[in-house]
Amino acid sequence: MTVDWKQKAKAYQEDYLKDLRALVSIDSERDDAHATDEFPLGPGPAAALAKYLEIGKRDGFKTKNYDNLAGYIEYGDGDQTLGVIVHADVMPAGEGWNTDPFELTIKDNVAYGRGTSDDKGPGLAAYYGLRMLKDAGIKPKFKIRFLIGTDEESNWTGIKHYLDLEPAPDFGFSPDAEFPVINGEKGNTTFVTTFTGEQNGEEDTEFTLRSFKAGLRDNMVPRDAFAVLESDDNERVSDDFTKFLDTYPVSGDSQVTDGGLQIHVIGKSAHGMEPDDGINAGTYLALFLSQYRFTGDAKHFISFIVDKLHDDSRGHHLGINLTDDVMGDLTMNIGIMRYDIKDGGLVNTNFRYPKGMGPADIMKGLTAGATGGQVSQEDDMGPHYVDASDPVVQKLIAVYKDLSGETEAKPHVVGGGSFARLMERGVAFGALFPWTKNTMHQANEFQPIDDLMLAMAIYGKALATLNE
Numbered sequence: 127m128t129v130d131w132k133q134k135a136k137a138y139q140e141d142y143l144k145d146l147r148a149l150v151s152i153d154s155e156r157d158d159a160h161a162t163d164e165f166p167l168g169p170g171p172a173a174a175l176a177k178y179l180e181i182g183k184r185d186g187f188k189t190k191n192y193d194n195l196a197g198y199i200e201y202g203d204g205d206q207t208l209g210v211i212v213h214a215d216v217m218p219a220g221e222g223w224n225t226d227p228f229e230l231t232i233k234d235n236v237a238y239g240r241g242t243s244d245d246k247g248p249g250l251a252a253y254y255g256l257r258m259l260k261d262a263g264i265k266p267k268f269k270i271r272f273l274i275g276t277d278e279e280s281n282w283t284g285i286k287h288y289l290d291l292e293p294a295p296d297f298g299f300s301p302d303a304e305f306p307v308i309n310g311e312k313g314n315t316t317f318v319t320t321f322t323g324e325q326n327g328e329e330d331t332e333f334t335l336r337s338f339k340a341g342l343r344d345n346m347v348p349r350d351a352f353a354v355l356e357s358d359d360n361e362r363v364s365d366d367f368t369k370f371l372d373t374y375p376v377s378g379d380s381q382v383t384d385g386g387l388q389i390h391v392i393g394k395s396a397h398g399m400e401p402d403d404g405i406n407a408g409t410y411l412a413l414f415l416s417q418y419r420f421t422g423d424a425k426h427f428i429s430f431i432v433d434k435l436h437d438d439s440r441g442h443h444l445g446i447n448l449t450d451d452v453m454g455d456l457t458m459n460i461g462i463m464r465y466d467i468k469d470g471g472l473v474n475t476n477f478r479y480p481k482g483m484g485p486a487d488i489m490k491g492l493t494a495g496a497t498g499g500q501v502s503q504e505d506d507m508g509p510h511y512v513d514a515s516d517p518v519v520q521k522l523i524a525v526y527k528d529l530s531g532e533t534e535a536k537p538h539v540v541g542g543g544s545f546a547r548l549m550e551r552g553v554a555f556g557a558l559f560p561w562t563k564n565t566m567h568q569a570n571e572f573q574p575i576d577d578l579m580l581a582m583a584i585y586g587k588a589l590a591t592l593n594e
Contacts, residue, residue, distance in 0.1 A: 131583035134258050139579055142254050145181055147230040149246045150239040154215045156277045165194055171276035174214035178274050185257050196288035198273050202266035209271055209295025211545035212249030213278030216241045218342045221350055222569035235575050242573045244566035248301040248557030251578050255585025266593040297518050300546040303554035306526040309519050310539030311547055312453050312478040315485045315506040316344050317492055319499045321423040322470030332358045335424040336386055338465035340408025344476040346567045347404030349395035351411040356386040363387055376410045397567040398459035398476050399541035401439040408463040409436040426498030427471030434495040435460050444491035453480030453539045478541035481509050510547035518551050525588045557581035
């Protein structure tokens with residue numbers, strides 16, 4: 127059967143945008159503060175999962191909900207399972223939006239809203255690829271299971287719950303990254319360094335750090351950072367800050383509050399897999415504060431950030447920089463920084479590491495660099511790689527070349543971690559095109575509608591091709 131996938135996708139555009147509007151309207155950030163037995167990750171992720179399943183049931187597919195943690199939409203049967211794994215959760219919206227992040231806004235044929243690029247827009251495009259397959263009467267020879275996780279942006283609790291109950295798909299893709307095909311993902315590990323053993327000493331000092339706050343998630347470059355400083359000369363500090371803003375690529379403001387002088391630094395958010403795409407407000411705030419003399423935990427906290435972490439996404443100052451010929455550089459994102467005069471300090475660092483090293487190497491570097499701090503590991507996922515000669519990779523590359531016109535496209539490796547790694551022969555496949563700006567994890571997240579329609583066509587033909 128010959129199908130004009132681009133034309134077919136265009137016919138679904140109105141329905142697609144209506145469903146995307148419904149998904150974007152749900153604030154599906156993981157919300158442990160409002161978790162219940164019924165909604166283990168909070169009501170938002172469960173609502174987004176339910177919306178996906180409602181759409182699948184409406185369109186005549188078999189659906190199943192696993193305890194509001196994960197679910198699937200299924201088509202066909204067979205001895206093997208082709209998995210398409212998406213996530214319904216989103217990153218915190220954060221500050222700096224020009225539109226309501228939870229209302230789909232279309233301007234100049236571009237869709238704005240949290241999740242339009244990561245991962246509701248691409249995930250729904252892949253779902254519509256499945257719907258096109260069904261509506262065209264194409265019977266798959268494999269069982270196609272469209273899986274939905276609910277906390278890909280944090281601990282993968284939902285999809286892990288699914289895998290406790292069901293086997294992983296035999297092969298497939300996750301539409302949660304970039305085109306053409308990502309056949310390798312670096313290892314992903316997070317560490318927390320705490321400074322809680324030494325409060326301000328007896329030395330005389332004219333500066334006291336009362337609090338410091340930057341970052342929302344470990345895999346997100348902090349856009350905003352705040353500190354409250356007690357000083358004998360607020361005017362001097364404010365003047366110093368004005369000079370600082372004139373020198374460095376950040377903006378901000380300062381104001382006197384009841385607690386002291388509040389300093390606010392504004393940088394640029396970005397996905398933590400490539401910190402150099404953003405400007406880390408937290409490390410720049412620490413850099414500003416480092417000109418003043420602090421003692422105890424405050425001193426160790428600031429010194430660690432400035433001397434070992436700031437403006438060093440490749441870990442040179444920690445002695446852990448490594449580049450692999452296939453997977454590229456180790457990268458480090460300083461995602462969360464907290465300090466309180468009573469409780470001490472905390473720095474959360476997320477690393478994407480290539481083959482040839484592991485968490486033990488990173489732990490050694492952090493421990494040596496964190497004077498006065500204690501380092502602990504939170505989680506780890508090792509590197510994932512599918513050989514470029516695998517039929518899954520070859521078929522997907524061929525589909526992408528055909529429909530995108532990018533005839534020189536080749537598979538590549540990234541620092542991001544997607545659900546694709548849950549399948550032994552799983553790859554990440556779109557939906558960000560090489561010609562489109564990456565706004566994942568940023569304010570004013572967007573995806574051009576033409577890109578989403580092209581992605582839908584690619585996903586439809588990809589599912590048909592993988593079933594040949």
